[in-house]
Amino acid sequence: MKILAVTARAVDCGFQKQALQTSRVASPMSRFPQFAERRSSWMWPTKKVFLRIETEDGLTGWSCTNGGEVVELILNAHLARLLDGQDAGDIDLLWDQMVAALLPNDRSGFAMMAVAAVDIALWDLRAKRAAVPLVDVLGGARTDTLRTYATTPQPDALAGGAWAGLKAAAPYGPEAGAEGLAENVALMHRFAKAAGPETPIMIDAFMAWDADYALRFAEAMADLPLAWLEDPLPPNDIDGLIRLRDGMDPSVPLALGNFAFSRSDCAELMRAGVAGILQPDVAWAGGITEALRILDMAAETDTPVILHNTCEQPWSLSLAAARQDDALVEFVDRGAQSPLYGLIAPHPDIQAGQTPVPRDAAGYRPAEVALSAFPSPTLQGA
Structure with missing residues (x-):
């Protein structure tokens, strides 16, 4: 053809x-x-x-x-x-x-x-x-629904939703000093309260921090159940990430890879031993073909992969369902009327923290x- x-x-x-x-x-x-x-x-x-x-x-x-x-x-x-x-x-x-x-x-x-x-x-x-649906081309779904965590600016509104986790976007970095650090920690206390004792909480720093600041934040978070710290430093600051990894509680992984745009970028993070979780975005990192290679590479070292911004990308949901056991996917809360969902396929009907696997054989429009x-x-x- x-x-x-x-x-x-x-x-x-x-x-x-x-x-x-x-x-x-x-x-x-x-x-x-x-x-x-x-x-x-x-x-x-x-x-x-x-x-x-x-x-x-x-x-x-x-x-x-x-x-x-x-x-x-x-x-x-x-x-x-x-x-x-x-x-x-x-x-x-x-x-x-x-x-x-x-x-x-x-x-x-x-x-x-x-x-x-x-x-x-x-x-x-x-x-x-x-x-057939894309998930069948990729090998067939291993599950009908996918465990889903929510990235949200409004944790109280999502409380009690049976999410697999609630993730905050950090409002402050080193430029805001001790007051900003305290605000970040207070935000995570708010997330922990909304989530409840059984639901993990996470934070995304969007490459805004440095190693010193991230270590101070991690120390201040010692009494809260932080499931991971996401993109605290730019991915090319390997020395800083190594220092951070060595200085942090080893039970709190660094979630990296939103801004890794290929399997070679992901491999560099893995070689350095800093990626406790890989989070590539399929629509940024070369598509489905490269994502399959990243998943295979990560499987060789038992590195967990959570595909970034999964619920806005039906192909990412299909990949997670076909190629991962007990996959965890991300829902970005953009409000009740966000135009960013349903652009290429219907808005996924997320119920009780579970996202259905796309099954439309008509493909994307x-x-x-x-x-x-x-x-x-x-x-x-x-």
Whole structure:
């Protein structure tokens, strides 16, 4: 099945209006006062990028990733012409060709988001051609539902929801001094109270801290059941992560990998012995093909993998169900009316902390908000 057309469009789906963007959340930019109060003041291009691949046999594969106009440009101006006329079923070869073509000038998250967009759409085509859900193409579901933890700015609202954990986004970093540290610890006490004694709590520092600050936070958290500390330092600060790992309670793992954009990035964290949990994002780290390799690599060392932002990505739910035993997945609480769920598949019906495995053999299609970006007659019957 030859590829006839590859088209990407960046669509504003309201990401910058989410509470996690408009409230104070620590980030690598927090040390600059003009960018400390809101992530939306500095965030990279945040439009969602929808990709459509049309093949000569009349099928259309869809995907969605991040990176806005930057990723849109990579896809339309570079990768699309490399894919023209290629066999859409040869996913491994096309993955290798895309990465090789980008290697001379880009190994960033934006590049791998573009590769992921193509890869996910190719897997969508594979499932559509077989007329089965993606989870079956990946080997079949090992479970009907997946244990789910919630990342939320409102722990009290989610209390009693049978979640597998509640995760906070740290509001402060070293720039806020002792007062900010105390506020972070107070927030975790609030999370612990809302969660109750049987539900784990976690915190995501979004690469905003340094080793000294993270060690002070960990010491202050000694009386609370912290399940993991997520992305406290940038992933390239291996020396700092080693120092942190050596100085922390070994029962509290470091959850790393949101900003690891390939299996080689993940392998570096594992070689250093700092990743107690790997958390790659399938739509950022090269797609399903690379995620399968990361899962296999992690299995060799019994390193747990929790796919990042799972519930917004039906392909990630399918991967977790097909390739992991007793998988844990992430739900990002964006409010009752968030437009970011249901963009490519229906909003998962999460009940009692369990997310159902996607079973739609019709594959992925963009929601109404994105359809306007593709004024093509091929959309009907995609």
